[in-house]
Amino acid sequence: MATAGSILGHSVLRREDAGLLTGGRSYVDDLDIAARSVVFVRSDVPHGRIVGISGGEGVFTAEDLQLPDMLAGPPAPAHFGRPALATGTVGYVGDPVAVVVGDTLAEARDRAEEVIVEIEELPGNADPMAASEVVFEVDPIEDPGALEGADVVVSFRYLNQKIAPAPMETNGILAVPDFDGAGRLRLWVPTQSPFSVRQTVADCLRLDPDRIHVVVPATGGGFGAKGHAYVEQVVTAALAVRLGEPLLWVESRTENMLHMGHARGQVQDVQIGARADGTVVGMTWRVTQDAGAYPDIGAWLTFYTKMMASGTYRIPRIDFRARSVITNTAPTGALRGAGRPEAAATVERAMDLLAAELGMDPVEVRRRNLIETHSEPVVTPTGAVYDAGDYLAAMERAVDLVGYDELRAAQAERRRRGDRHQLGIGVANYIEVTGNGPSSDYGSVEIHDDGTVTVLSGVSSHGQGHQTTYAQIASEQLGIPWERITVVQSDTDVVPRGNGTYGSRSLQLGGSAIDRAAAGVVDQARQIAADHLEANVEDITVYHGAGLGVAGSPDTALPWSKLAELAAEPLAAECDFDQGARTFPFGTHVAVVEVDTETGGVRQLRHLCVDDCGNVINPLLAEGQQHGGVAQGIAQALWEEMVFDAGAGPRTTNFGDYLIPSAAEFCDFETHRNTTPTPLNPLGAKGIGEAGTVGATPAVQSAVIDALAPYGVRHLDMPLTPERVWRALAGDGDGAQRGTAP
Incomplete structure (x- = not known):
């Protein structure tokens, strides 16, 4: 790939940073363009019938705008979509009902406060297992004999909790009609997909896409959640055209927490069967995906969960079914990993539980089941076509670098002494799919x-x-x-x-x-x-x-x-x-934690990863992606969760309630890379941006549960907060499963 004296493979400093650090680049809310402000009136109940909306000047409803339903866009099914503004009913707290325009943001907010929305409240539900409306079912893999020949079968329920994308910059749009005097509409949108936004706005406003110019200003994070247009962006664009004046909408943090596509939200009932020597014979999956109030891209992401359901292992038979259901929460969207973390976390939990059942070391169980090194494509029972991989090399390097045997010896000594602070070691292999869409x-x-x-x-x-x-x-x-x-x-x-x-x-x-x-x-x-x-x-x-x-x-x-x-x-x-096909980066994460058995507190001691994303163009940027992904993965394991009450009322609406860790909460990350180039593109490169969220979460969860093993805890749902860990130690933990320690 690189020649002598090549710039490829070198840690060149980012040229983007100077403008960001000195304020030389503008975000959408910083653009020096005079515009009136847009504020949305939102439902304050999870579910109900709209009886009436009364407002004054500058208030618009769905009836006023007459916009068509906004589709989620490919690759989601064509029937996925939602109204731009709620019509007839509201589906979740934060559902946009009306929109207000003011000369200033303060004026628009004041007018929005004066709008009275009369809603006949209906029962709300945030529990996908209690939901009755199925909006999508992934094509099943039907193999009723998947567990035949197993000497041992382990059954468990895995909850991958709903989390929020929470980018540093919230959503927004600046819409300027007739910017060129020829009737064209210019949109400044913080998005990951400007052409997709242009097409969505064109469809909803019934305009030729060439009549719309989309520019992406500096964007403060997206993580997948800004990969498509939002209804507020469509409505703001429509109002700008209707009123013939520039309009600016910028989301508040609370609006962002309530409305920007939530993620994960899967409940998985899983069985894994193996022979007495630890060789896996098959798995069965029954997955329920929380789609939120309107089916969006997240309802379809069970496709990727199915694709990755065998992980890095030789699992010869898989029986898989998944359904996506409606709840009274924000529509589920894509977030860093998008369907793949949900698979990896469950596969790795299955390996740990199997090891515990057999009384084997978790690394040894994995070693006996890993797919052999391959440079030619390998087809899994789920239909995934892995391009090239050396999964054992990644795991062996990771356990060697971390000093796995020495850590196990130190753990055994702490257990023998009955220390208050118990050591936990978690190993997680992962494989994910990149080059999607x-x-x-x-x-x-x-x-x-x-x-x-x-x-x-x-x-x-x-x-x-x-x-x-x-x-x-x-x-x-x-x-x-x-x-x-x-x-x-x-x-x-x-x-x-x-x-x-x-x-x-x-x-x-x-x-x-x-x-x-x-x-x-x-x-x-x-x-x-x-x-x-x-x-x-x-x-x-x-x-x-x-x-x-x-x-x-x-x-x-x-x-x-x-x-x-x-x-x-x-x-x-x-x-x-x-490139005609997807690539499959992979790797191994090892987490080492210390659990305070009196308080339930978890302290990270080490987090090491060996990622293989093929050839690396800029190691510095690759390492940055590793660090960011690992941080988000650990955050899901230990802190992050969207919480709802029994009636689907949200309880985590800002950063006072929803726990986003800072750098101070993390240990140092030890990042390493192996290199298995893909033959699918001339660079030999695979993706690296999402790998950390796929591998880190199960490693940390495994480490915490490993520390609790002497107390009979086999499994504990995320996030592993001090209270949840303490309750598990006390024997009354929510989401805890118990058994005999190996």
């Missing part, structure tokens, strides 16, 4: 007369470092210093097409498109250089920092500015790269 994306490269380069990309960065990595890729192909390369994305008028950033696809698809486009430019330039130098095109090579010339004769090199001058047409190429 359409397996293609757009990239182009153009050389200008002064020898500078413009790269266009169809993906849309919201913190990943595309400006840096894509410049590195183009620099490697062209031999042009990366400082002379400008990367442009997130603008639907400048970039002709694109699918956006989600599913850890940006490097393998967007990066490969740029790599191939740059290679196309080099091919054109080689022909130009050959003609000018009267040489064979096969003899022309790239001289880094100098241009193109005859191989072995660097003094013949023509600078890129000269090549651009000699070109009859612009020296440019574009590529819609399609």
Whole structure:
């Protein structure tokens, strides 16, 4: 992939950061454009019939706007959708009922307070197991004999709690109608998918997409939740067109907690069967997905849970069924991992419970069941096609680096002494699927007369470092210093097409498109250089920092500015790269914790991961993604949970109630990487952005439960708060399962 002196594989500092650190880049709420403010009136009950809405000037309802239902968009089924404003009934606390416009935000809020919404309250439900309306069922895997031949069968229920995306920047939009005097609508939207937002707004406003210009300003996090348009964005755009004036909507933190797509929310009833030697013969899954009040992309994510239901293991038979049901909570959406953490956490819990049942070491049970190293595709019982992997190497390196045997010895000594602070060790193997959605994306490269380069990309960065990595890729192909390369994305008028950033696809698809486009430019330039130098095109090579010339004769090199001058047409190429399949990064996490058996407090001592995402373009950025993913994964295991009362009333509506950890709450992360390149793209790269949330959560959960094993605790639901751990130790824990310690 890289040549001598290559910029690839080096920890180049992010070029994006200076503008963010100095305030040189604007978020949607910072744009210096005069606009009136939009505030939404929301339901304050979980479920009910709308009897009447009374307001005054500047108040609009669904009846006023007459917008069609907003569809969730592909790959979700076509029948998924919701009204832009509630019609007839409300489905959850936070459901938008009406919208108010004011000259200032304070005025709009005051007007919203004056709107009276009369609602006849109906029973609310936040428990998916008590729900009756099924909105989606994934195609089942029917194998009623999946457990045949098992000497031991372990049955358990796994609860993957509902959590909130909670990005640092909430949602918003600035809509400016007729910005160009030709009737076009410009939208500034903090989104991961500008072309998707453009299409959704066009569909709802019945406009040609070319009449809409979407620009993505600096975006303060998305984590998957900003991967599509929200109803408030559609309504704000519609009102801007209707009123003929710029409008700004920015979500409050409480609105964000109530409304931005919640995630996870699965209940899984699972059985795993194995022979007496620990070899797994099969698994059965019965999954209930909380879809929230309206079916959105999250209701469909059981597709990925099914795909990844065998993890990194040789599980020959799987029987799998999943249904998604309606509850009176916010619609479930995508969040970092999106269906894959739900699978990995359960598979790893199954391995731990099986080990406990057999009295075996958890690592040894895993070792006996891992898929063998492969460079050719491996097809699992769920239909997943793993591209290339060395799963044992990742696990063995992780347990070696962490000093697993020594930790077990230290744990045994603490248990022998009856220490107050018990040691827990959790090991979790994971595999996830990346390059999701359409397996293609757009990239182009153009050389200008002064020898500078413009790269266009169809993906849309919201913190990943595309400006840096894509410049590195183009620099490697062209031999042009990366400082002379400008990367442009997130603008639907400048970039002709694109699918956006989600599913850890940006490097393998967007990066490969740029790599191939740059290679196309080099091919054109080689022909130009050959003609000018009267040489064979096969003899022309790239001289880094100098241009193109005859191989072995660097003094013949023509600078890129000269090549651009000699070109009859612009020296440019574009590529819609399609790798045709998904990639499957994998790895192993090891968590070491200390549990205070008197208070239930959990203290992280170590967290080590060995991730394999194929070839790495920029190790510094990869490590940043590892750290971020691990932090979010640990946060779900120990702290985060959306809590509702018996009637579906939310109890976690701000950061005073919903626990988001800071860096001070974490131990240092020990991040390592193995390299198993994928054959599916020219970079040999797989995704890394979501891996931490897939592997860290089960490792930490396993570690805490491992510390509780001497007290007979076999399983404990997340989050593993001090109270929940203390109650489990006291023998009356909610979500605790007990058994004999191995």
